Amino acid sequence: MTIAALILFLVFGGGMIKFIFKLGFGIIGIVLSVIFLPVIIILAVIALPLAIIGGLVGLVLKLLPVILIGGLGYFGYNYYKENYQTW
16 A cells, blocks of 8 residues: 555545444444445545646646747747848
């Protein structure tokens, strides 16, 4: 288990078991929480890289017009400087 999974286990596990006891589910609730806790951890571990990749894709899409216009300005100016400057 990675450190992140251990932290998730401590955060979700302790809170989930206390919450289930407060609701009065008792032993059945603990069994269910122990069964479903690895599922929650696995889903969190799978969702984290997807969220990071999605965030990076969104950032690239937001910056794409800036990069395109900046690149056109930079390369256009260099082209102008090399080909049309008379002195």
